[in-house]
Amino acid sequence: MSDESRLETAEEFHARVAAATDAEGRLPVAFEEMPGWDIFPFELDGLRIKPLQPLADAEPARRGEDPADCWCHQEEVPARIADNVLWSNERWLVTLDHQMRLPMSCNLMPREHCDLGAVPSHLSGEMGALIVALSAAIESLPSVGRSQLAKYGDGGAHLHLFFFGRPDRMLQLRGSTMLDWEENLPAVPLEVLRANAAYVAEQLVDAVGGDGPVWA
Ligand SMILES: [Zn+2]
Ligand SMILES: [Zn+2]
Incomplete structure (x- = not known):
């Protein structure tokens, strides 16, 4: 040590x-x-x-700090996750966050329990490839100027990377203060979010395989 x-x-x-x-x-x-x-x-x-x-x-304990209590060890993936999956394969999920008021907000998470500092080597390389493909897919949306990437992990212990599509040409929303703007924006209609998510999923399937939205 x-x-x-x-x-x-x-x-x-x-x-x-x-x-x-x-x-x-x-x-x-x-x-x-x-x-x-x-x-x-x-x-x-x-x-x-x-x-x-x-x-x-x-530091306070987070949701799923003990993997036995985490969603990943329940018999079925809970509905709050399962109903919002926009893309998946055997190892990873991408979920749409339809509460957020951006053209696209989603989480990339492994099915297997780990946090970012402990991603096993059989997943870490694929995580890199997925970050690249998902960032490109989000930036291909006409209403998105830039894809932002974040990892907090202060609420839940199970790794979930955040991807946020920053609205195209809304230059005041650039950088780290975008989320301070975000909750003050009007809600985005669910059909708009789902259409954007389905488009992102198509790019992902083309780039890395896997399956598209659960709601399609
Ligand atoms: Zn977990
Ligand atoms: Zn496990």
Whole structure:
């Protein structure tokens, strides 16, 4: 094992942040950074940062932290996943998120339980190929300018990569603040999302095989 004893601790990192806060525990807003760009969705007037919270004792357990409790070990894939599969093969699923207000929002996840830091070697190469093919498919949608890719994993322990289609030529939605815009946009009709998803699935089947939408 490598030696961690000389590396900064979580307490030390948090203490430096806390030392930069004001009497109310608030950090100053970095107005010259993202808030100063046209991609920042909010006006700066009155903008302030919430008081810094104390360091948590531990990272909270996530859904499916114990694989035995995870959806992947239920007898059947639960409906919230199974009903939204836009593409699949024996090892992977891509699910449409129809709550999100973008031309395309979907998750790529393995059927087998793992998180990103522990993807087994029999899946990691295929994951790379799927990221490439899915990104290309999303960017081929006429209403999408760019496909964004994210991994958070703070809610569920079972690996799920997020793909977000950024609306074409809506330049204010570029970059990492797109999701701050997204929930303020009007809902996209389900038939529009499903048509986009079916088109993405066609490109995926052409590129890597597998099956298209469960609802088709
Ligand atoms: Zn799982
Ligand atoms: Zn398993």
